[in-house]
């Protein structure tokens with residue numbers, strides 16, 4: 001059997017990692033400003049995380065959601081405290097798309113409606129409704145194109161108001177910092193006005209914090225920069241530093257119903273042990289504050305370097321977009337091949353930085369030098 005060839009791959013196999021660095025199978029060291037696509041939150045192979053995973057799997061990796069799982073309860077308690085949503089409840093699943101599926105499903109159970117409003121350039125995953133809410137016709141199969149979703153412009157509250165006033169909108173789903181969409185940011189005025197409209201029209205407000213959340217923006221959640229509490233929040237990626245896990249944070253206005261949501265693997269013992277270790281490390285090493293400080297430092301350093309082709313540097317914390325006046329393809333490839341540095345990208349012209357939240361100022365400086373070399 002061969003692999004189903006859907007990924008355009010760099011010809012590099014990553015063998016191991018430590019902190020913000022990874023090594024390939026030839027022993028070449030790379031600076032990781034990509035975090036395996038925003039997944040590595042506390043750094044590669046953190047010893048506390050490794051210990052937690054190893055001791056849990058040696059004891060019990062998995063048992064089903066038909067019995068009590070004290071690790072899930074402990075994780076919900078700790079997460080509520082860490083993010084400031086102690087009154088919300090938690091439903092655990094396995095991927096970002098699955099978290100958004102469940103958020104949209106629960107919204108529809110709640111108000112009985114079927115229309116969703118989503119942002120232009122949104123990315124919410126590749127399954128059923130999550131992909132329909134994703135503004136990319138190339139990845140929406142005919143079977144997913146069911147007319148549930150209207151895509152609307154960023155920060156244009158009048159366009160959203162016109163739709164919400166029809167009183168048939170089930171949910172609005174937004175990434176407060178768009179990742180795939182090119183590090184485009186929702187404004188506080190927009191989100192606050194959207195919150196008000198959703199309240200007035202019994203529409204559910206969902207913040208997809210799968211990429212911009214879990215400390216990356218320099219606050220636990222990106223929407224916390226904007227002074228709004230959503231009805232539901234979806235998290236994944238950094239939650240377990242690479243083990244598949246995701247969560248749906250649900251406001252007290254939703255009542256759980258036995259059997260309405262469910263999953264085999266979601267919230268398994270191994271994932272919960274890993275996620276608890278991630279929270280331990282984030283707290284002990286003050287990684288949310290580090291993301292805010294090093295992120296600001298890095299953005300300023302890139303701006304100060306006045307590099308050719310850089311037309312904009314934007315973002316929050318360690319979620320940074322460097323917009324170029326040329327396609328990102330060549331400099332990004334040279335960053336990997338010549339400078340041994342991984343970055344992400346968006347659209348055609350944006351280099352996207354999503355490093356582990358433990359990035360140091362020295363590593364930030366080193367990245368700026370590497371970027372300078374390829375521009």
Ligand SMILES: Cc1ncc(COP(=O)(O)O)c(C=O)c1O
Nearest residue numbers: 095096097123124125179210211
């Ligand atoms: C904002 C956002 N939502 C949802 C997803 C989908 O997550 P997953 O690939 O884990 O299904 C992603 C993945 O990149 C994302 O960036």
